Amino acid sequence: MSDAPTRPRGRPARNDRPVGETREAILAAALDVFSRRGFEGASLRDIAAAAGLEHSLVRYHFTDKAGLWRAAMTHLIALMDAHMLEGWRTARTLPAVDRFAMMVTTYVRYCARHPEHARIMVHETMGDSDRVTWIAEHIIAPQHRNLSRMLETLMDQGHIPRSPVRPLIYILSAAAQAPFTLAGEVRAAYGVDTASEAEITAHTQALLGLVLR
Amino acid sequence: MSDAPTRPRGRPARNDRPVGETREAILAAALDVFSRRGFEGASLRDIAAAAGLEHSLVRYHFTDKAGLWRAAMTHLIALMDAHMLEGWRTARTLPAVDRFAMMVTTYVRYCARHPEHARIMVHETMGDSDRVTWIAEHIIAPQHRNLSRMLETLMDQGHIPRSPVRPLIYILSAAAQAPFTLAGEVRAAYGVDTASEAEITAHTQALLGLVLR
DNA sequence: TCCATTTTAGTCCGAATGGGCAATAATGCT
DNA sequence: AGCATTATTGCCCATTCGGACTAAAATGGA
Incomplete structure (x- = not known):
């Protein structure tokens, strides 16, 4: 040789x-x-x-x-923080409902641009690997802390029905992510590209229309 | 036997x-x-x-x-059909709103008992493998056909805000599945077992309370 | 009884995997 | 100029993968 x-x-x-x-x-x-x-x-x-x-x-x-x-996860957190911070800057001065709408809009856009995020959560959130613990501590906990504060306020002001917060958080997050996490399915079943600008705003409208009324 | x-x-x-x-x-x-x-x-x-x-x-x-x-997928479809049929039997005679509530309840329970289902959808719905096409044709299409009929009726009757159906379908399905698909995350972050009877009904209540009001 | 069929286990193969390691080119410090 | 450090490649290893093939055990039909 x-x-x-x-x-x-x-x-x-x-x-x-x-x-x-x-x-x-x-x-x-x-x-x-x-x-x-x-x-x-x-x-x-x-x-x-x-x-x-x-x-x-x-x-x-x-x-x-x-x-x-x-x-890679640390990098992903940095990407998310950078994206969400931008929405937060314009939202922080608004009244609670509009602030919420703004943050949902920002988050939906983030999900569309980084579908890897939600997919990794589904992948890694099974079994009892150390990776689940890592994710729960570094990603889920801070995220949910913010969201639950906003939701409590909205419930106090009567904009959404009073309900335990944790189920609500999972309902909202999953709803925001769905069409982008499942982009391939939507493409195969409907021939539609959910990452397009039109689809992003349509989805945001549908979600906000359902939650805030 | x-x-x-x-x-x-x-x-x-x-x-x-x-x-x-x-x-x-x-x-x-x-x-x-x-x-x-x-x-x-x-x-x-x-x-x-x-x-x-x-x-x-x-x-x-x-x-x-x-x-x-x-x-395995064919087997999964059979499991789902068997489970959903049971709910449908008692729901078909009810008025549209209650029928919808009954079907959502049944579906949430199915998601809790078969979290594999939604996880497989996320896994396989990427790339452009033949498996995506198979799933879109054999699982998604019939499922969405039923759901969109129900949603149209609910919109006609003013129980949910009028909105394009496809985004709504993805919002509702993902919301129903979330705590069970991400069961490991919820356990790691909150120490809660979402497959428990109490969690299933709490989630169902939160979802129905948000959608029907 | 004997043989075809069905269901199981075991063995071998080429390819791919995560990891270890040495060689080497570029860069920067002194 | 000389030397340590950094960034990169090629190659080796034991293990595991999907798959092909063979052997064996049990049954039923002839």
């Missing part, structure tokens, strides 16, 4: 990627592949290939598959 | 499982594993082990991994 035209071992092709971008590219690819295949189903080689790299490079940057998963 | 003496043919399993049960056991295991790992992530060996068998036996009964998947 000696003779082959042994190509140089080291670091040959440094194509055009600016150095700092590699990590980011891997994280984006990881979110995509993890959301489509789940943790066990996702392969480091697929993720690397999606970013145009060799799989060992993923391990160099993130050590482990588990390490990559945690880094 | 096998009575004692007539053992069906074939080599007995090491664990002397009644022969007719093998297929059913594999299908149940397949639904469970497929829902937790997705199609690619699920291994025939895991499914076989969950049913207490060797992986070759799965291939004997269902030929292919794809064949097993289709058989």
Whole structure:
């Protein structure tokens, strides 16, 4: 096995990627592949290939598959915070109902732009892996704290029927995510692209029309 | 329903499982594993082990991994039809609003008892595999046909705000499924078992209270 | 009784997986 | 200029995967 035209071992092709971008590219690819295949189903080689790299490079940057998963989740939280903050800036001065409507609108748009998010939640929320605990603590808890405060206010003001908060939170979040999480189903069943601007506003209208009346 | 003496043919399993049960056991295991790992992530060996068998036996009964998947889906549809039919029998004579409430109640209970269903939808509804097409045709289309008829009636009678039907369908289905699809998340974040009787009725109440008012 | 059929287990294979590791090119510090 | 660090590739490993194939055990029909 000696003779082959042994190509140089080291670091040959440094194509055009600016150095700092590699990590980011891997994280984006990881979110995509993890959301489509789940943790066990996702392969480091697929993720690397999606970013145009060799799989060992993923391990160099993130050590482990588990390490990559945690880094990708942290990245996802940052994306969500950045998106939601923008809506919050214009919403914070509004009266409670309009603030709620604004935040729902913002969240629906986030779901449309990052369907990976809800998909990963469904994937990882089973069994009793450490990943469920991590998600519950770092993503669910803060999110629900905000939402339940808003919902209590809306119930006090009589805009939505009084009801235990936790069921309501899950109803609203799932309703907001649905058409984007299931985008492939909608495409296959109706031939419609739910990520389009028209579909996003139609969905937002339907949801707000149902909840606030 | 096998009575004692007539053992069906074939080599007995090491664990002397009644022969007719093998297929059913594999299908149940397949639904469970497929829902937790997705199609690619699920291994025939895991499914076989969950049913207490060797992986070759799965291939004997269902030929292919794809064949097993289709058989499991057909089985799932039968389970759903059986469950929903029971609700429909008592609901069909009721006035539209109560019929709707009864069907929602029945569906929520189905989601609680078969969380695999919604999880599989999320898993398989991505990419453009043939499985998406199969699901859209065999599960989504008939389901939505029924639901949209009911919703149109409710809108005509002014019980829910007029709105395009498709967004509404996704809002309602996702809302009904959410706490059970995400059961692990709820357990990790709140320490609550959403499959319990109390949680099922609480969720049903919250959903109906939000939609019908 | 003997043989075809049915149902099970066991074995082997090529491909893919997560991980370990050495080689090497680029960069930056002194 | 020299050297440590960083970023990258290629290759190796044991394990597991889907699948193909074979062996065996039990039954029923001839």
